[in-house]
Amino acid sequence: MYESFYGLKENPFNVTPNPDYLYLGESHREALAQLLYGVREKKGFIVITGEVGTGKTTLLHYLLEKLDGNNHTRTAFLFNPKLTVNDFIQYILKDLGVRVQGQTKGEYLHHLHRYLLNAYKRDERVVLIVDEAQGLKPELLEEIRLLSNLETSRSKLLQIVLVGQPELDKTLSQPEFRQLRQRINLRFQLSPLSFKETREYIEKRLRIAGATEPIFTEKAIKEIYRKSGGIPRLINIICDNALLNGFALDQKVVDEKSVREVSADLQLKAKPKSIGKWILFSLSLIGGVIGFLYLYTMGYFQFLYQEAYRGLQFIKMFILLLTS
Numbered sequence: 001m002y003e004s005f006y007g008l009k010e011n012p013f014n015v016t017p018n019p020d021y022l023y024l025g026e027s028h029r030e031a032l033a034q035l036l037y038g039v040r041e042k043k044g045f046i047v048i049t050g051e052v053g054t055g056k057t058t059l060l061h062y063l064l065e066k067l068d069g070n071n072h073t074r075t076a077f078l079f080n081p082k083l084t085v086n087d088f089i090q091y092i093l094k095d096l097g098v099r100v101q102g103q104t105k106g107e108y109l110h111h112l113h114r115y116l117l118n119a120y121k122r123d124e125r126v127v128l129i130v131d132e133a134q135g136l137k138p139e140l141l142e143e144i145r146l147l148s149n150l151e152t153s154r155s156k157l158l159q160i161v162l163v164g165q166p167e168l169d170k171t172l173s174q175p176e177f178r179q180l181r182q183r184i185n186l187r188f189q190l191s192p193l194s195f196k197e198t199r200e201y202i203e204k205r206l207r208i209a210g211a212t213e214p215i216f217t218e219k220a221i222k223e224i225y226r227k228s229g230g231i232p233r234l235i236n237i238i239c240d241n242a243l244l245n246g247f248a249l250d251q252k253v254v255d256e257k258s259v260r261e262v263s264a265d266l267q268l269k270a271k272p273k274s275i276g277k278w279i280l281f282s283l284s285l286i287g288g289v290i291g292f293l294y295l296y297t298m299g300y301f302q303f304l305y306q307e308a309y310r311g312l313q314f315i316k317m318f319i320l321l322l323t324s
């Protein structure tokens, strides 16, 4: 809608996944490195968690692209884990390209085991990736644990990657998942972008969409960071709305006021990141004042003063003796 107004060839802040717009912040790069290492080294179980909109699914698409370009890796990608156990195993088989015969769970499992053994003989790794894993029902989690038992005497047959929102960590920390928890060999928590990364992220998107001049002022970017907390999905939404607002007001440069306005319309508040620091500072201040008052009422400062005075007298006498 506003693209030509800003001299862009397309919308830079579309929330649809487009690999051209991929930006890997430090945390994204680390998560990717762990995932690639875990798969390559057949680490078995890998868990990645991150807040809503931090880029988990985007990262997984990128991982899939990388893995699918590798002849020695086969992947099954489950993006909606709300399935029954039977559907789940059937889905994995289909995604791996195995034609399924039979209807019972035992038959499906038999097919899967055979497939995994053959893949192992061909020196192929098989990876099951589950996105939105915070939505896995306990019985599916248990099934996944059992799948992780499929192994030869030398190696795991199936690498499993669970990716989800922080509730996944909570679920896994419950006593009933103790066994599964013990099997997790790599764990990583994806963080939001830093301020510097937020700026690079916005600049990259604008550049790819064809911008030749900066559109957001530095203060506007700071405000976007404050309101989004560095979460890519929120950055996109704020930027998109701010561009639309600028277009409506015939302003080619977006300033912090505009960002504030659209964030208020979107009901986004600045992330209370610094609140923790303020609480700590206030508590230290109160503690300091109370401590001071306590020592004062106990006569500690008077005692110190007397001691210091006595010390000075002593030094004075010493100097007098030396000079007389």
Ligand SMILES: Nc1ncnc2c1ncn2[C@@H]1O[C@H](COP(=O)(O)OP(=O)(O)OP(=O)(O)O)[C@@H](O)[C@H]1O
Residues within 6 Å of the ligand: 014, 015, 016, 017, 021, 022, 023, 024, 025, 028, 050, 051, 052, 053, 054, 055, 056, 057, 058, 059, 165, 232, 233, 236
């Ligand atoms: N690394 C990235 N590079 C470019 N764009 C990104 C990146 N990460 C996220 N985005 C943008 O933010 C949007 C939301 O990201 P994504 O869907 O991957 O988040 P998520 O963590 O999977 O969210 P949810 O917890 O809701 O599943 C994406 O559609 C994309 O536009």
Ligand SMILES: [Mg+2]
Residues within 6 Å of the ligand: 056, 057, 058, 131, 132
């Ligand atoms: Mg997602």
